[in-house]
Amino acid sequence: MPAAIQTELTPEKLAGGVQDSPLIELNGLTKTYGLGDAAFQALKGIDLTIRKGEFVVIMGPSGSGKSTLMNVLGCLDTPTSGHYLYEGIAVETLDADQRSLLRRYALGFIFQGFNLLARTSALENVELPLLYRGMSRKERHEKATAALTAVGLPTKLDSTPGELSGGQQQRVAIARAIVTEPSTLFADEPTGNLDSVTTRDIIEILTRLNVDRGITVLMVTHDENVAACAKRRVVIKDGLVESDSTSP
């Protein structure tokens, strides 16, 4: 890894910054799957700016490209063309390892399907990102316990995903995403598999993280009730931004 990127990715730098400075800047971002005649353009040129501390919902019909957008923003996938600046870092120029480090130090991801390690206790799942940061056992344990307490699961530390309900599993996933104190949290339909009561709990947790800790939250959903929690709403249609509105 070039030393320049390493210094750019220091946790201090990634956690710092002023609330109003642009966190994410997208310029003509495209993503094409497949080649030749079979090619399918999921993103056709997205321009979007997101500032620190915002809570943004991304909406749109199925197949509109909103999940693809989330994956590219979360560095789980790579754009085909266009520019993506994260805190001034040109993400499209990073290699796989550098993207891994960006995810490790700056990004948190929550999935519709939770994606917890099976047969692994909630505590160990939450400790995992800290392990890759080379944190000591004691520190890992403290931070993971604190994160699980923050999402309301202080009594489920030793339960494995199989022993937890969907809502509880999603809370473990949120704890895992926030335990590294990321600057941005990406949530791809986090409540898609949950009932309305649990959904409200999860949204409350996300809102609290945004308000109390200043974590920027980007959430994909197609549930109007869920979308109502956010001030800013971006609608994607056919791989393009259809509307971008901020409620007062």
Add this chain to the structure above:
Amino acid sequence: MIWNAFAIAVREIGRNLTRAFLTVLGIFIGVASIITMVTLGEGATLAVKAQISSLGSNLLTLRPGAGFGQRGSSAGVPSFTERDAETLGEQIASIAAIAPVRTASLSTIYLGNARASTITGTTPIYFQINKWSLAEGRLFTDLDVRSGSAVCVIGNTVRVELFGTENPIGASIRIGRASCEVIGLLATKGQAGMGDQDDTIIMPLSSLQRRLIGKTSSHDINQISISAVEGTNSLELIAEITQIMRQRRNLQSNQDNDFNIFDTRQIAETLGSTTQLMTMLLAAVAGVSLLVGGIGIMNIMLVSVTERTHEIGIRLAIGATASEVLLQFLVEAVTLSCIGGIVGILIALGLCYGLAQVIKVPFNFNTQINVIAFAFSAIVGVLFGYTPARRAAKLNPIDALRHE
């Protein structure tokens, strides 16, 4: 980073013990089967070789009659004389030693124990020709042969049957009508292709002829034992012996030989090539079992990595680099392969040791095959644990996550 990967790997192994067990089992079976097969095969080969060499490698035996083993055909055929043996010894330079032999089947009795034994009457050179060595007491001498002393040397089977745990040296046994002092006990030779060699009583030729057999034809002998000089072509030697014996027995050119020559070297060569074939067969079977073991390991590793592509996706998504994930898989594969290999070697050696006792072959530790089996399994384990993981770790995290 290595310590980190090791901690994660150990934790992952502990988390799915069934998968770990199956992986270890695959490696274990591969290692254990080839080591057991080769070790026991080599033990059996060694046992056969030891028995062949105990026969004496350049030994010829002359018997009257057209063919070896066809007892009926020796009926009516004149036996040999001591003079035949002397003449052969004098005329053929490539004969190192020659012993006249007279055998007789007689009952032997010591105290209450009786059994039928084959008594061999011969000269002291016979012990050298047939590679007998002494366990206890002494062998008889030329002086004993000249004076016709009533002494004998016995094989271990006879000692067990007649004396049990008693010391046989100096004891007097009854052979046929005469009594005879046991002066020596022969070192055991074991079973050879032709029955129990240790079931034997050997005494001076003159003693057997005078004391045990009636006056008629008492100077006849029914066997001549010959050892050839090292490096002799046994076919040429057999031709020379045949020529002299035909002359001495006045056979016309249209008559068949009325004697036969038994060549242990030929037998040894036949048995030797059989043993070699057996070793090659075992090596082939072992090779196949190693291959099957390898395929087993490969299967488990491939299946578990496919199954774990999702896990790789999760690890990448939360910020692990591809090399960190790979290091974890490498450590896991190495750990499991080593455990399987070591357990396989230990169990195989225990099994071989036990089986060697049961089937009575020597236990022979072959370092080479242990190393080969271990290395092969470890390489297969690591290769097939690591290569698919490498492919998975190169995927975009989102693609790895789609594998469920």
